Every structure is written in structure tokens, then in C-alpha cells.
Amino acid sequence: MLKNAVAFLIVVVLALTGCSSGGGSSPSRGPDQPAGLPSSSEEPFIDENDKIAKEDISITLKREKVNIAYETLSLSITNNSLYPFAWYEEYNIYEEVDGEYLLVDDDGDGMTRARSDTDWHIPIEPGKTTRAGALLWDIRDDDYARPGKYRLEIPINAEYIIPLDFEVVDEYIPVDTDISIQASKPQYTTKDKDMFYYTVVNNTEERLQFTVDIHIARYKNGTWERLPKSKKYKEMYHYANMYSVGIGPGSTMNQEFNLTLSGMVGKRLTPGKYRLEKNLAGDWYFYEFEVVKG
Numbered sequence: 253m254l255k256n257a258v259a260f261l262i263v264v265v266l267a268l269t270g271c272s273s274g275g276g277s278s279p280s281r282g283p284d285q286p287a288g289l290p291s292s293s294e295e296p297f298i299d300e301n302d303k304i305a306k307e308d309i310s311i312t313l314k315r316e317k318v319n320i321a322y323e324t325l326s327l328s329i330t331n332n333s334l335y336p337f338a339w340y341e342e343y344n345i346y347e348e349v350d351g352e353y354l355l356v357d358d359d360g361d362g363m364t365r366a367r368s369d370t371d372w373h374i375p376i377e378p379g380k381t382t383r384a385g386a387l388l389w390d391i392r393d394d395d396y397a398r399p400g401k402y403r404l405e406i407p408i409n410a411e412y413i414i415p416l417d418f419e420v421v422d423e424y425i426p427v428d429t430d431i432s433i434q435a436s437k438p439q440y441t442t443k444d445k446d447m448f449y450y451t452v453v454n455n456t457e458e459r460l461q462f463t464v465d466i467h468i469a470r471y472k473n474g475t476w477e478r479l480p481k482s483k484k485y486k487e488m489y490h491y492a493n494m495y496s497v498g499i500g501p502g503s504t505m506n507q508e509f510n511l512t513l514s515g516m517v518g519k520r521l522t523p524g525k526y527r528l529e530k531n532l533a534g535d536w537y538f539y540e541f542e543v544v545k546g
Contacts, residue, residue, distance in 0.1 A: 300338045301409040308333035309408050314534075317419045320396035320476075321467075321529055321536040324385040325404065325418060331376040337408075339374045340367040343386050348401040356390045364390050385534075391420070395467075395478040422475065427535045430455035434539045435528045440513050441546025442521050449508040450528055450539075454499045460533060462499075464507050465492035467529040468517050476527070482518025485511060513543075 314326035331337040345364040346353035356364050365387065376382045386404055388397050397420045404416045436449045454460045469476045488510065499505045514521050521543045528539040 299409055300336070303335045304333050304337055304408055304412070306408075306412050309337060309412075309414065311406060311414050311416060313404075313416055313418055315425075316417070317421060317425060318397075319425055319536055319538075320399060320420055320422050321531075321538075322388060322397060322420070323392070324387055324534070326534055327384045327386060327416075328381055329374075329376055329384055330381040331378055334378055336378065337376040339376065339382075339384065339406075340371065341365065341374065341384070341386075342367045342407060344405045345386070345388075345390060346403040346405070347391060347398070348403075353403050358390055388420075396422075396476070424538045424540075427537060429533075429535065431460065431532055431535075431537065433528065433530050433532070433537045435541050437541070439542045439544060440521070441544055442514075442523065443546035444513055446512065447508060448511055448513045448516055449506050450530065451504060451506050452499055452530075452532070453504045455502060457501045459501060460499045461496050462530075462532050463493050463496055464489070468513070469527050469529055471525040471527070478529070479517040479519070482511070482515060484518065485509075485516055 308331065310330045310332065312328050312330075314328065318325065329337075329339060342363060343365055345356045347356055348354075374382060374384055386406075391397050391400075391402065399420050399422045401417070401419050404418060406414045406416070408414060432453045432455075434451050434453075436446065436451070440446075450466060452460070452462070467478050469478045497505070497507070509516060523543055523545050526541055526543055528541070530537050530539075
């Protein structure tokens with residue numbers, strides 16, 4: 253009887269302390285984590301691209317030199333591997349300052365653009381090429397990107413990074429396409445009463461889709477500055493950067509506004525050099541014109 257009571261007490265003590273007669277770990281704590289692995293409270297890191305070799309992915313820039321108006325650096329990503337490649341749109345941009353390339357990291361998270369919480373990505377199947385883009389918002393001051401030399405680094409997996417050098421310049425780089433734009437006339441007066449319009453010429457063999465929105469910039473003190481759109485323009489053409497129009501191959505189209513040039517920007521124009529800025533198919537097109545005293 254005494255022996256049975258002692259045995260019962262031992263079982264109770266073992267249960268309360270979490271031990272067992274076999275010497276195993278406590279179920280409430282779980283097995284010890286090997287060094288270097290995340291704790292149970294952290295999400296495990298899964299790299300779908302770990303089978304991708306260094307020579308399997310190639311990335312090229314559409315343009316290695318872009319104007320300050322560009323908001324996106326266009327890329328082509330080719331997957332030459334036997335496995336799908338997932339690009340999470342994460343990258344670093346380094347800006348050359350006094351001969352050194354310094355990381356552009358405004359939010360202090362260690363990357364110019366880190367992977368999003370949703371893990372949304374661009375899938376690229378084996379043997380396929382996909383167009384993509386790296387945003388230049390982090391190197392923009394107000395309306396334009398900062399002129400200078402930069403390095404874009406795109407991680408493929410934990411071991412492989414592709415570096416790409418590019419330059420931002422404060423000069424117009426003619427775009428080698430069969431697309432062109434122009435304002436309604438090469439010269440306006442400070443008292444001009446004609447309604448403003450711009451013309452798009454599409455001499456390509458493909459249909460061109462674009463929004464009707466434009467920018468007017470003024471050359472002042474050696475630099476270009478965009479003029480803000482007038483209140484009237486915003487009221488009448490609030491859809492301008494969303495509404496898309498199309499122009500067929502070998503065609504010309506006039507996009508008219510029921511506003512004068514000064515009405516577009518909400519102020520009386522002063523004599524000087526101006527330009528029309530328009531984004532078409534990912535490239536920026538400029539047309540310079542003059543304002544003279546009227």
C-alpha cells in the first residue's frame with residue numbers, strides 16, 4: 253500500500269514539472285532550435301529562387317542615361333534557368349557622392365525598396381523575358397530626379413546580385429522612336445488668347461495608348477522647373493492622368509484644351525523659354541517653345 257502511494261506521488265511530481273521517465277524535452281517549450289535558424293516566433297524565410305544560378309538571369313536597362321523627368325527605370329528580365337523566377341520588386345539604388353556610391357534609404361530599412369508584406373511578385377517562367385521597372389521616386393527632388401551617376405542592384409537570391417549603372421542628366425535626350433510631340437505653335441505671346449493644344453504623331457506600326465495629361469516647364473536660372481497646373485485645369489481635366497486615348501499607326505492626333513496657355517498654369521506668363529513635357533509609352537518627350545512679350 254505504501255509502495256503504491258509513493259509511486260503515485262512520483263507520477264504527480266513528474267507531471268507538474270514537465271519531466272518524464274524517458275528524459276525528453278518539455279512539450280511546452282519544444283525542441284531546442286539549432287543555431288542560425290529563426291525562433292518559433294519568426295516567420296521562416298523561404299527563397300523560391302535558391303535554385304537559380306548566377307548565369308541564369310540577365311537584366312538589361314532600356315536606357316542607361318535618362319532625363320530628370322523619368323520616374324521609372326525600364327528593365328528587361330530574362331530567365332534562362334529551368335525554374336520559375338520570382339521578382340519581388342526589391343532593389344537598392346546607390347548614388348555617387350564624392351567618388352563613393354552611397355545607399356539611398358530614406359526610410360532606414362536597409363534597402364531602397366524592400367519586399368512588400370504581401371509578397372506580391374512578378375513571376376517569370378523559364379525561357380521568358382518580362383518588362384519591369386525600378387521606381388526613381390527616392391532620388392527625386394520635387395518634380396525631377398537628381399542629376400548624377402547611380403548604381404541599381406537587384407538581388408536574385410541570397411548569393412547573387414545583379415548591378416546596373418545608369419545616369420540621370422538635366423538635358424533632353426532625343427528618344428529614338430517614330431513618335432513625336434509638339435505644342436500648338438512654336439511661339440506664344442504673354443497675352444495669347446488662343447486655346448492650347450498639343451499634337452502627337454505616331455509613325456510606328458503599333459497603336460499608341462496614353463493619357464491626355466501633360467506638364468509645362470519654364471527654363472529659369474539655368475534649370476527647368478515645372479509650373480503647377482491651374483485650379484481651372486484641375487477642375488476641368490481632373491481625369492487627365494487617368495483617362496486613356498489611342499492613336500493608330502501612322503496617325504496624328506491633336507489633344508485640345510479649352511484653356512489658354514496661361515490658363516493651363518494659372519498665371520500670366522513671362523517672356524522666356526518653355527517646354528511641353530509628355531510621357532508616351534514609358535519615355536519622356538519634350539517640345540521647346542518660346543513666350544515673347546505681347
